[in-house]
Amino acid sequence: xxxxxxxxVATNVGRPILGGRRFSLDWVGVVPFLGxxxxxxxxxxxxxxxxxxxxxxxxxxLDNFAHLSRSYIVKSTIDTTFVSAxxxxxxxxxxxxxxxxxxxxxxxxxLRRMVVSASGVLAQFGGVTLAFAFIASIGPAGFVYLFxxxxxxxxxxxxIWLFDIPGLNLVYLYFQIPLMVLVxxxxxxxxxxxxxxxxxxxxxxxxxxxxxxxxxxLFPAFLGGLLLLFANSFSAYATANALINxxxxxxxxxxxxxxxxxxxxxxxxxxxxxxxxxxxxxxLVTVLYTLLQQRTARWL
Amino acid sequence: MRWGSPTRHxxxxxxxxxxxxxxxxxxxxxxxxxxxxQAKTATSASACxxxxxxxxxAKAEGKLNVIALPRDWAxxxxxxxxxxxxxxxxxxxxxxxxxxxxEVDAIKQLGGTSRGPDVVDVGMAVALANTSxxxxxxxxxxxxxxxxxxxxxxxxxQDYGGFMSVGYDSAKVPAITxxxxxxxxxxxxxxxxxxxxKQANAALNGVMMASLAExxxxxxxxxxxxxxxxxKQAGTFVPVQATTATVKNGTTPVVFDWDYLxxxxxxxxxxxxxxxxxxxxxxxxxxxxxxxxxxxxAAARLWEEFLYSDQGxxxxxxxxxxxxxxxxxxxxxxxxxxxxxxLPPVNGTPQFLSPDQATAAKNYVVAHWDAAxx
Numbered sequence: 196x197x198x199x200x201x202x203x204v205a206t207n208v209g210r211p212i213l214g215g216r217r218f219s220l221d222w223v224g225v226v227p228f229l230g231x232x233x234x235x236x237x238x239x240x241x242x243x244x245x246x247x248x249x250x251x252x253x254x255x256x257l258d259n260f261a262h263l264s265r266s267y268i269v270k271s272t273i274d275t276t277f278v279s280a281x282x283x284x285x286x287x288x289x290x291x292x293x294x295x296x297x298x299x300x301x302x303x304x305x306l307r308r309m310v311v312s313a314s315g316v317l318a319q320f321g322g323v324t325l326a327f328a329f330i331a332s333i334g335p336a337g338f339v340y341l342f343x344x345x346x347x348x349x350x351x352x353x354x355i356w357l358f359d360i361p362g363l364n365l366v367y368l369y370f371q372i373p374l375m376v377l378v379x380x381x382x383x384x385x386x387x388x389x390x391x392x393x394x395x396x397x398x399x400x401x402x403x404x405x406x407x408x409x410x411x412x413l414f415p416a417f418l419g420g421l422l423l424l425f426a427n428s429f430s431a432y433a434t435a436n437a438l439i440n441x442x443x444x445x446x447x448x449x450x451x452x453x454x455x456x457x458x459x460x461x462x463x464x465x466x467x468x469x470x471x472x473x474x475x476x477x478x479l480v481t482v483l484y485t486l487l488q489q490r491t492a493r494w495l
Numbered sequence: 496m497r498w499g500s501p502t503r504h505x506x507x508x509x510x511x512x513x514x515x516x517x518x519x520x521x522x523x524x525x526x527x528x529x530x531x532x533q534a535k536t537a538t539s540a541s542a543c544x545x546x547x548x549x550x551x552x553a554k555a556e557g558k559l560n561v562i563a564l565p566r567d568w569a570x571x572x573x574x575x576x577x578x579x580x581x582x583x584x585x586x587x588x589x590x591x592x593x594x595x596x597x598e599v600d601a602i603k604q605l606g607g608t609s610r611g612p613d614v615v616d617v618g619m620a621v622a623l624a625n626t627s628x629x630x631x632x633x634x635x636x637x638x639x640x641x642x643x644x645x646x647x648x649x650x651x652x653q654d655y656g657g658f659m660s661v662g663y664d665s666a667k668v669p670a671i672t673x674x675x676x677x678x679x680x681x682x683x684x685x686x687x688x689x690x691x692x693k694q695a696n697a698a699l700n701g702v703m704m705a706s707l708a709e710x711x712x713x714x715x716x717x718x719x720x721x722x723x724x725x726x727k728q729a730g731t732f733v734p735v736q737a738t739t740a741t742v743k744n745g746t747t748p749v750v751f752d753w754d755y756l757x758x759x760x761x762x763x764x765x766x767x768x769x770x771x772x773x774x775x776x777x778x779x780x781x782x783x784x785x786x787x788x789x790x791x792x793a794a795a796r797l798w799e800e801f802l803y804s805d806q807g808x809x810x811x812x813x814x815x816x817x818x819x820x821x822x823x824x825x826x827x828x829x830x831x832x833x834x835x836x837x838l839p840p841v842n843g844t845p846q847f848l849s850p851d852q853a854t855a856a857k858n859y860v861v862a863h864w865d866a867a868x869x
Binding site: 265331338 | 590594595596597617618620624657684685688690691692693694695696699730732733734735736740741744745815854857859861862864865866868869
């Protein structure tokens with residue numbers, strides 16, 4: 196790291212190497228980050244991955260991974276991926292539109308400041324509080340539903356979808372859209388009005404501008420936001436658990452079930468195997484993202 | 496560093512001697528003392544020099560660590576406050592909404608440190624699976640506990656319990672006279688369980704109770720899973736977790752839960768009623784156990800003595816939980832009669848799951864529950 200890395204680093208910062216071979220200390224700056232990542236990302240992942248190979252009595256086993264084929268885990272995998280994909284795509288699209296709407300306004304205007312600070316709060320507003328906010332408002336005993344019902348509208352006529360996958364999608368969007376606004380706004384701010392003027396002076400129309408200038412510039416940032424949103428809902432737990440306690444559609448709930456069962460279904464190794472499955476899925480999505488990113492950013 | 500004058504040294508030495516002497520005198524009280532090592536292994540109050548010695552030792556420790564005791568569960572708030580004011584022992588109440596599994600996990604992870612739990616209050620499945628973490632102790636009122644409700648050496652002993660019931664808001668739904676009523680359209684989107692039966696003891700017993708009412712037996716929970724499957728198809732079952740909040744706001748006006756927890760909803764919902772089907776009286780008790788690695792061994796034992804005294808038992812009863820010494824206290828006349836009269840009425844013969852039956856029920860539910868209700 197030190198000797199091998201130093202010429203590249205030194206070249207990068209455009210500094211001549213003084214006195215031939217010598218140690219560069221440039222890498223010192225990154226040590227806290229690497230230490231942090233090792234302690235809070237790599238080490239826990241390694242512990243989880245290793246633990247997945249042991250049963251409750253600390254004997255080596257592969258059963259934990261074989262159990263991933265249980266029908267309810269397969270179903271949870273599909274449901275979790277579906278909810279994450281739907282809320283990521285919708286959240287990214289709606290969030291990007293909202294961010295664009297803000298950017299076209301005054302950069303110091305009241306609307307922008309309000310939306311940005313509201314997004315900052317709402318992006319973190321998840322969990323039991325958020326679930327109960329929906330239950331108390333549009334839930335089957337909520338004031339919105341009772342009001343609608345008294346006016347002849349029964350939006351739960353075909354079942355209480357709030358406590359099902361569609362409900363999860365709706366509630367998750369409540370924190371997904373603001374998160375997208377937060378991460379996409381800086382990218383939009385980087386787009387200069389002069390580029391549009393340049394396009395127009397070269398004879399391009401709005402379609403050309405979006406297709407050949409703004410679109411390709413923004414697409415990598417959009418993809419990045421999409422990935423973040425996917426991972427965000429993929430790992431969410433408390434919101435789903437408060438809304439759908441039975442059937443446990445989310446993998447995070449299945450992990451909690453295997454870890455905290457007081458009726459004897461205590462399978463810590465299996466819980467870790469589910470966690471490994473989640474890591475694998477997110478890794479696959481990330482690889483996909485990187486490939487796409489490389490393609491779209493090639494010309495930049 | 497410079498040391499102070501010789502007189503100050505002398506003063507410190509005198510103080511130190513007094514401290515040592517004070518400790519010595521409290522320990523040299525003959526039989527009426529309980530040293531830390533004695534307290535750690537004492538299997539009864541008399542093994543620790545009697546009640547007054549146990550009290551003195553517990554007061555000297557000055558602290559007690561409890562875990563997973565919600566203040567509104569079985570009147571635990573009053574138990575904690577009364578114990579604190581009687582003995583002046585500070586109580587650290589960790590993770591009040593935790594599960595039984597999390598209680599024993601805390602012993603495993605924190606045992607031996609000053610933060611480890613001293614005592615636990617756990618469901619029977621967890622108690623039976625973790626006896627190696629407990630130390631045996633017999634409270635003074637040990638003989639009042641039926642043989643089937645305690646481990647013979649005192650590794651665990653049941654504390655309070657009740658019967659599985661269906662609680663409902665009589666202002667929102669028609670009166671329930673049998674479980675089959677719940678299939679009717681009047682209950683659409685209104686029936687919930689207290690927790691997930693794969694995880695929560697109360698919910699697993701809810702499914703078992705439905706099984707008993709629908710022709711199953713303690714050995715066969717499948718009828719209960721079928722029953723909830725039919726509820727789901729009829730559109731009356733909601734998968735939301737029933738909590739005090741969802742009961743209060745009316746989202747879950749019908750809840751399967753222990754009668755003592757359900758009856759407590761009457762405080763928030765005036766029309767709340769509790770129904771126990773006569774053909775499915777399923778009892779369930781929790782158990783106390785003292786951690787082998789309790790950081791405050793004397794206080795832990797004193798806490799158990801307090802809980803199993805007439806006073807501690809009556810406090811549970813006032814929270815609508817049926818204390819394990821209820822029958823004995825009814826005979827001795829020490830029971831809080833008003834509190835006993837407030838319990839939901841139960842007709843029929845109570846049934847109790849054996850550990851093997853509970854395991855079989857759990858295995859069936861883990862394999863079939865998610866498919867049945869989604």
